[in-house]
Amino acid sequence: MSTPVQAAVADQNAEQTGADVQIDALGPDGPYRSRRRAPLSALSGAPVGEISQVPALYVRRTLAAMRAAPVLPIAARLDALDRAAELFATATIGGFDLDGYLQLVSTASGVPRAVVSVGVEWITDVLRSQRHTMALARPNGAVDAWRDERTVAGSAVWTRRGDLFAVHAAGNTPAVHGLWPEALALGYKVVVRPSSREPYTAFRLVEALRQAGFPPATVTLLPTDHDVADILIHESDFAIVYGGQDVVDKYGAVPTVLTQGPGRSKILVTADVDWREKIDIIADSVSHLGGTACTCTTAVLVEGDPEPLAAALAERLGRVPSLSPEHPDAILTVQPVAAARAVDSYLHQVAGDARALLGGDSIVDELPGGGAVLRPAVHLVDAARAPQLGVELPFPCVWVGPWSPADGVAPLRDTLVLTAMTTRADLIDALLDEPSITNLYLGDHPTTWLRPGVPHDGYLAEHLMRTKGMIRSDVPRSTSEPVPPTD
Amino acid sequence: MSFDLLDLPEPDRPPVDPEEYLRALMRWHFSVETGSPFWLRRAQSLDFDPIHDVRTFGDLRRFPNVVDEFRAVPVEDLVPRGLTGADRVIAGVYESGGTTGLPKRFVMFDRWMEFALGWDESHYAALGTANVLLVGPSGPHMFGEFARRRARRHDGMLFAVDLDPRWIKKLLERGDAAESERYVEHVVDQAAHILSTQTVGILITTPPLLERLTRRNDLVETIRKDVRYLCWSGAHLDADTREIFQTEIFPGIPLKGLYGSTTILGMSRERDVERADGLAAFDPPSPYIVFRVVDPETGEDVAFGERGQVVMNHLTKYALIPNNLERDHAMSIEPPAGWFGCSVADVGPVATFGDTTVIEGVY
Numbered sequence: 001m002s003t004p005v006q007a008a009v010a011d012q013n014a015e016q017t018g019a020d021v022q023i024d025a026l027g028p029d030g031p032y033r034s035r036r037r038a039p040l041s042a043l044s045g046a047p048v049g050e051i052s053q054v055p056a057l058y059v060r061r062t063l064a065a066m067r068a069a070p071v072l073p074i075a076a077r078l079d080a081l082d083r084a085a086e087l088f089a090t091a092t093i094g095g096f097d098l099d100g101y102l103q104l105v106s107t108a109s110g111v112p113r114a115v116v117s118v119g120v121e122w123i124t125d126v127l128r129s130q131r132h133t134m135a136l137a138r139p140n141g142a143v144d145a146w147r148d149e150r151t152v153a154g155s156a157v158w159t160r161r162g163d164l165f166a167v168h169a170a171g172n173t174p175a176v177h178g179l180w181p182e183a184l185a186l187g188y189k190v191v192v193r194p195s196s197r198e199p200y201t202a203f204r205l206v207e208a209l210r211q212a213g214f215p216p217a218t219v220t221l222l223p224t225d226h227d228v229a230d231i232l233i234h235e236s237d238f239a240i241v242y243g244g245q246d247v248v249d250k251y252g253a254v255p256t257v258l259t260q261g262p263g264r265s266k267i268l269v270t271a272d273v274d275w276r277e278k279i280d281i282i283a284d285s286v287s288h289l290g291g292t293a294c295t296c297t298t299a300v301l302v303e304g305d306p307e308p309l310a311a312a313l314a315e316r317l318g319r320v321p322s323l324s325p326e327h328p329d330a331i332l333t334v335q336p337v338a339a340a341r342a343v344d345s346y347l348h349q350v351a352g353d354a355r356a357l358l359g360g361d362s363i364v365d366e367l368p369g370g371g372a373v374l375r376p377a378v379h380l381v382d383a384a385r386a387p388q389l390g391v392e393l394p395f396p397c398v399w400v401g402p403w404s405p406a407d408g409v410a411p412l413r414d415t416l417v418l419t420a421m422t423t424r425a426d427l428i429d430a431l432l433d434e435p436s437i438t439n440l441y442l443g444d445h446p447t448t449w450l451r452p453g454v455p456h457d458g459y460l461a462e463h464l465m466r467t468k469g470m471i472r473s474d475v476p477r478s479t480s481e482p483v484p485p486t487d
Numbered sequence: 488m489s490f491d492l493l494d495l496p497e498p499d500r501p502p503v504d505p506e507e508y509l510r511a512l513m514r515w516h517f518s519v520e521t522g523s524p525f526w527l528r529r530a531q532s533l534d535f536d537p538i539h540d541v542r543t544f545g546d547l548r549r550f551p552n553v554v555d556e557f558r559a560v561p562v563e564d565l566v567p568r569g570l571t572g573a574d575r576v577i578a579g580v581y582e583s584g585g586t587t588g589l590p591k592r593f594v595m596f597d598r599w600m601e602f603a604l605g606w607d608e609s610h611y612a613a614l615g616t617a618n619v620l621l622v623g624p625s626g627p628h629m630f631g632e633f634a635r636r637r638a639r640r641h642d643g644m645l646f647a648v649d650l651d652p653r654w655i656k657k658l659l660e661r662g663d664a665a666e667s668e669r670y671v672e673h674v675v676d677q678a679a680h681i682l683s684t685q686t687v688g689i690l691i692t693t694p695p696l697l698e699r700l701t702r703r704n705d706l707v708e709t710i711r712k713d714v715r716y717l718c719w720s721g722a723h724l725d726a727d728t729r730e731i732f733q734t735e736i737f738p739g740i741p742l743k744g745l746y747g748s749t750t751i752l753g754m755s756r757e758r759d760v761e762r763a764d765g766l767a768a769f770d771p772p773s774p775y776i777v778f779r780v781v782d783p784e785t786g787e788d789v790a791f792g793e794r795g796q797v798v799m800n801h802l803t804k805y806a807l808i809p810n811n812l813e814r815d816h817a818m819s820i821e822p823p824a825g826w827f828g829c830s831v832a833d834v835g836p837v838a839t840f841g842d843t844t845v846i847e848g849v850y
Contacts, residue, residue, distance in 0.1 A: 034727040035765050055728040057698050061735075064702070 021049030021104070023199045025058070026206050028065035028217035032058065038196060038225075043110045043325070043336055044370025051199055051223045059231050062220055066164055066189045069217035074144065077185055078131050080213035085127035088208040089120060101204055106325040109171055109198035110334035110371055113326055115289050116201075119174030122450065123205065126178045129452030130185035137182075137459035142467045152474075156467035162237025162256075164189050165464065168229055169202055170242035171195030172292040172333075172394055176260070177205050178450075180240060182460040184209065189218045191236060193229045233257060238464055258463055262392040263294030263416030265447040268403060268431075270422040271303040276312070278421055278444065283316040285419065285446040287376060290333040291396030295417050295448045295456075299389040301403035310380045310400035314358035317376035317396060322365040332373045333395055340364045340372035343393060347377060354379040354388050354399065363395065384411040409434050416457070417447040490515055490569065493804040495602045495775075505774040505827055506543055509802065513537045516807045521569025525560055526807060529553060544777065544827045547800060550809040554583075554750050557591035565594045567804060574598055574804070582627035583749040584652055595629060595752055599805040603753035604636050606772050610743050610756070611641070614715055617688025618643040622678045622696050623721060625649045629749055630721065634691050637718075646685060648677040650696070652721075675699050682709045689716045694724040701736050711737065720745040720754065723835040726765035744769065746834055750811050751776045751801040755831070766818070766832040773826035775803050780819035780829055781812075788829075791821045797831060 021040060024031040037050040072080070089098065096104060098120070106113040126133075138144070142156035151157060165188040167180045184190050194202035206221040222232065233239040233251070240258045241251050248261035267282055269275045275282070285297035302309050323330035335343070344364045351360075359377030366372045374395035381388050381401040388399045389411065403411060409430050412418055419441040420431055431440050438457055441449060450456060492503045492511055516522045517530050517537045530537065535549050557565075562580050576597040582590035619638035625631025625647055638645035650671075658667040678700060681687065690710065692700070697719060700706050710717075717732075717740055724744060732742055746769040747754030755771035755778070762768055771778050779788055780795040789795035797815045801808040817831040 035730070036725060036727055055725055055731070057701075057728045057731050060698070060702060061731070 021200075023049070023051040023194070023203055023223055025052050025054045025062075025223055026203070026210065026216065026221040027054075027058070027062050028069070028220060030216060034058070040108065040196075040199075042107050042370070043334055045336070046370075048104075048108050051194075051196055054222055054224050054228065056228050056231055059222055059224065059228055060235070062191065062222060063164060063232075063235055065217050066191065066220065069189060069215060071163075071187045071189075072214065072218055074187065076213065077187065080209065081127045081130050081181065081185060082212075084205075084209045084212035084214075085124045087211055088127065088205055089124040091208065091211070093204050093207050093211075096200075096204070101200060103326060105174065105198060105200050106330075108200065110325050110336075111171075111173055111198065111292070112290055112323075112330035112332065112334075114328060114331060115292070115333075116174055118289065119178075119201070122175050122178050123181075123201075126452050127181050130181060133182060133453045133459070134185055134461070136453050137455075137461035137465075139467055146470055146472075151470045151472055154469070154471040157470045158465055159468050160187055161464055161466050162188070164191065164236040164238075166190075166232045166236035166239040167192040168233055168239060168241040168243070169193065169195050170260075171198030173289050174198070174201040175289065175293060176242055177201055179260075179456065179460060181209075183238075183464060184214065184219060186461060186464055188238075188464060191220045191222055191232060193222055193224055193232050196223065199223060240460075258457070258460075260294065260457065262298075262390075263296070264298050264390050264392050264414055265295050265417040265419075266299045266301065266389075266412060266415050267297050267419045267447060268412060268422065269300070269302045269309070270403075270420075270424060270427070272423050273421045275302065275309050275421070279309070279312050279316060281419075281444055281446050282309075283313055285448055286313070286398045287317060287320060287331060287396040288446060288448040290331050291374075291376070292333050292394050293448060294392075295450065296396070297398055297419075297447045298392045300398060300400045301384060301389070301411060302400065303403050303405070306400045306402050307380060310357050310378055313398065313400065314378040317378060317398075318358050320376060320396075322367070322373040322375065324367055324369050325371075332375065334367060334371040334373050337364070337366055337370075337372045340374055343374060343395065347393060347397065350388060350391050351379055352388065354381045354386070359397075363397075390414065412437060417441060417449075419443075419445055419447045490521070490804065495598060495803075503774070505825070508774050509544065509547075510542060512802055512804065512807070513541045515569060515804050516567065518569075521567055521804075523567045523807075524564040525556075526567075528564075529556075544774075547802075547809045552811050554591050554808060554811045557593065557750075558589045560592075562592050562594050565592075565806065567806075569804065570596070579629070579632055580627075581629040581632070581749050581752075584624075584628070590627065590653075591750065593749055593752055593806065593808075595632075596805045599752065599803060600632070600636065602775075603772070604633055604640070606754065607743065607745065607756035608640075610741065611637075611689075611716065614641060614688060616643060617641040617715065618686060619645050619689045619691060620678065620681055620685075620687040621645065621647045622674065622690070622692040622700070623648075623650050624652050626651065628652075629752070630691075637689065637691070641689065643688065644685075646681045646687065648674055648681065650674050650693075671696070671699060675703070679703065679706055682706055682713070686713050688714060689718065690714045691718040691720070693721040694719050694728065695722055697732070698728070701732075707736060711740070714740060716740070717742045718745065719743070720747065724767060725835075726833075729767060730765055746831065748799060748813060750808055750813070751799045752806060752808075753801070758830070762832065764832075768820055768830060768832040769834070770823060770826075770830045771828075773822065773828065776801055777826075777828040778831055780817055780831060789819050791819050791829065794818050794833070797834070800828070 024033045034052040034054050036053045038053055040048040040051050042048050102113050102116050105116045138158050142158040143150050146157050165183040170176050192202050209219045238256050242260045248259045251257040251259050325334045344362050357378045363375045363377050364372045365375050376396035379399050384403045384407040413436045415437045417439045418437050516526050578595045578597045578600045582592050621634035623630050635645050655667050744757040744767045745754040755769035758768040777800040779798040783796045797813040797817050799811045799813050815834050817834040819829040820832050822830045
């Protein structure tokens with residue numbers, strides 16, 4: 001907090017050399033550059049810069065300062081979110097204009113430029129939609145503020161369950177930053193621990209929000225190691241944590257932690273639907289965002305013989321070109337070669353008796369400029385309950401298997417998004433009743449379909465807000481010093 | 488044969504030649520008249536003759552690390568027979584933390600303890616009369632007795648809140664974070680009561696406990712008002728946290744560390760000159776306590792500026808504890824001119840030590 005530093009990454013040459021990027025903490029008193037920093041590097045191994053690693057003491061003092069900070073009134077929050085959308089999408093932030101930022105993220109993290117671009121649009125939409133989303137998420141019986149006339153006759157008031165919301169972000173796609181702005185809209189103060197692989201989007205977004213009017217103590221960025229990140233998660237009122245099954249296992253039982261683990265999204269095609277007409281939607285569901293999102297399809301279950309569909313899918317996905325992440329047409333994620341080989345080796349291990357139709361030899365395609373593309377893989381399994389159907393990997397990797405009405409809903413459980421290509425209303429009823437299917441799309445909608453206002457894992461407000469009953473006789477008069485308006 | 492040069496330093500006596508000192512020390516510990524039963528017995532299984540073969544500081548590396556034997560040896564056997572009179576007055580028997588297995592026991596002699604306590608005396612010179620609050624381990628550890636003697640030197644009272652580091656480590660090992668939180672809160676509550684009702688001039692504690700105390704704004708205010716010296720020891724303090732303590736939370740109050748171990752029966756003192764990297768640097772009282780920093784793979788000394796594992800030596804007529812590989816890692820830095828070994832900075836725990844996972848808790 002005491003280190004005087006300019007806003008990070010301000011070096012004029014940063015875009016050319018890329019080696020001077022500094023991701024500072026954005027604390028309650030401004031940017032903070034800790035002495036302990038971790039290197040940031042590009043896929044090629046070339047240095048990009050450094051990211052601060054703030055100590056536990058800094059984290060706790062930041063949380064205390066955030067708790068002490070007043071909540072921004074609702075109107076100011078929503079206006080600031082609108083302005084932040086504009087800044088995030090267009091402004092030069094930390095020395096990077098939009099183009100420079102897209103370039104930085106793709107070269108440094110290997111997320112294709114086009115995927116980053118889609119992520120930026122999504123986050124911008126989310127920021128702009130908060131008025132609308134809040135209205136949709138609020139229970140019908142509740143009003144936003146106690147001053148609402150309806151409380152005179154008695155009604156529910158929508159109130160926060162807590163004050164501080166922590167985000168333990170991931171770097172697989174910038175789109176992970178599309179959920180937490182809802183917490184800011186609701187009046188939570190938000191502390192973000194960025195991914196150390198791709199901290200640039202979190203930095204850009206937090207900085208945009210602050211420039212747009214959120215006081216520094218209401219939204220902060222705290223780059224830390226994993227041990228210190230645990231403090232953030234445990235000492236905030238609520239947290240959202242991105243990660244693999246290990247993260248789900250670690251925090252799954254903690255009621256204040258919302259885990260964003262493997263999505264295991266699936267597509268079901270029943271016999272009354274001709275899959276040939278849907279193959280593009282199915283292929284897109286697998287490869288959209290480079291296969292790195294939890295909404296990307298991991299398994300396709302087909303009533304009847306799954307092989308023709310699997311073969312067609314392999315043919316479509318096999319055509320996706322291997323390109324460097326900066327290429328405008330690239331959609332496949334690039335990782336350091338060693339990391340890509342590790343994914344490939346894991347795929348071989350888990351594939352077991354599944355038959356590979358694509359990617360069976362290797363999914364690793366090394367690029368001349370450094371790093372390796374993770375190429376799509378399509379495998380065929382022989383049963384609706386094959387364990388491979390639940391294996392989600394961070395690239396377009398899909399398992400295709402048979403399904404029959406006798407298998408029922410069981411093979412479709414534990415699914416973030418299920419696209420059901422079916423006309424059977426009783427099956428749709430059963431799928432909607434299944435608690436472990438989070439979202440159900442019907443017909444011609446890819447599992448990756450999203451729109452602000454339509455919940456992704458419920459509305460965040462379901463976790464962060466509650467209703468309180470209220471009845472009042474008259475409007476209390478203000479004293480000489482008016483109480484700051486609550487929301 | 489005179490062993491005068493083994494006497495602890497006095498103001499008007501010229502400093503000893505370190506290698507001459509070392510050779511006299513070998514004669515002391517390995518002569519039947521003056522050595523301890525432990526070393527006289529142990530010498531029989533050494534593959535060298537310490538009196539003839541240990542001529543230089545480097546030769547000490549021929550000694551095996553014997554501290555594991557201090558877990559079971561009767562403490563009487565550790566007393567050198569040559570100690571008599573005031574030299575023979577025992578301050579206490581102290582145990583190592585027990586971080587890496589069962590504790591080891593060491594005999595602390597009164598004269599040596601006074602010398603060890605005085606090693607960083609210059610830091611306290613201007614404080615005058617002051618009460619001392621220790622928030623840290625007493626019990627079988629030497630920390631508490633050092634605090635008591637510190638208070639005596641300032642004509643002050645000692646307030647002590649005990650912390651049992653072994654219990655915390657047990658809780659953490661079995662994953663009971665909630666219980667260890669409750670225990671530490673209990674310790675902090677007790678310290679808070681003393682701070683709010685008494686006047687404490689010197690606060691001695693560990694960095695994690697100091698961090699705990701600062702979570703309470705009223706305690707920060709009280710410490711700022713009353714405390715004139717903050718002494719930390721017993722755990723790692725990174726440069727960023729140190730800077731926040733120094734510049735934001737306790738500006739103007741000296742924050743000085745001691746880095747030591749029961750296995751050397753003393754401490755190294757924090758150097759007064761600030762380093763550019765913000766790390767605390769520690770000088771041991773050579774030639775009585777001497778550090779090396781070695782590559783854990785090869786056992787060879789690392790160059791100044793490099794990190795490695797700390798090897799400690801206690802080399803006095805009160806005890807001989809050579810070549811002890813400690814759990815800590817540190818950066819080796821250049822010692823003051825003419826001193827044995829090296830000084831250290833950036834002391835921190837190793838991830839694993841033998842088969843026991845080291846857990847750095849609040850101690």
